[in-house]
Amino acid sequence: MSFWSKLFGGVSGDSAGAKPQANVHEHKGFQITVAPMKDSGGYRVAATIAKDIEGEAKTHQMIRADTIASLEEAEEVTLHKAKQFIDQMGDGIFR
Numbered sequence: 001m002s003f004w005s006k007l008f009g010g011v012s013g014d015s016a017g018a019k020p021q022a023n024v025h026e027h028k029g030f031q032i033t034v035a036p037m038k039d040s041g042g043y044r045v046a047a048t049i050a051k052d053i054e055g056e057a058k059t060h061q062m063i064r065a066d067t068i069a070s071l072e073e074a075e076e077v078t079l080h081k082a083k084q085f086i087d088q089m090g091d092g093i094f095r
Contacts (some may be wrong), residue, residue: 002031010091024026025079026094028087030049030050030051032048033049034079036078038066041069042068043068044066044074045062045064045068045077046078047078047081047082048061049062055095
């Protein structure tokens with residue numbers, strides 16, 4: 001059964017119910033979820049930016065062309081660029 005579960009995306013063993021811990025940061029009322037995307041040669045700068053505006057949850061998927069060799073450095077660059085984007089655009093991110 002384990003073979004079939006792995007083949008079709010099932011979860012087995014101790015990993016059942018385990019969720020990866022999100023890399024979430026707060027900046028000026030926005031929540032930044034840092035999530036670099038695996039790409040050839042490294043990781044693409046990517047994050048989700050979210051904020052509640054007048055009781056409505058707004059989100060924006062930020063993906064940049066930059067690719068970084070190491071995951072740790074990609075996370076740092078992503079956070080920096082997301083904060084810079086928020087500083088420049090504010091709530092205009094969601095328009």
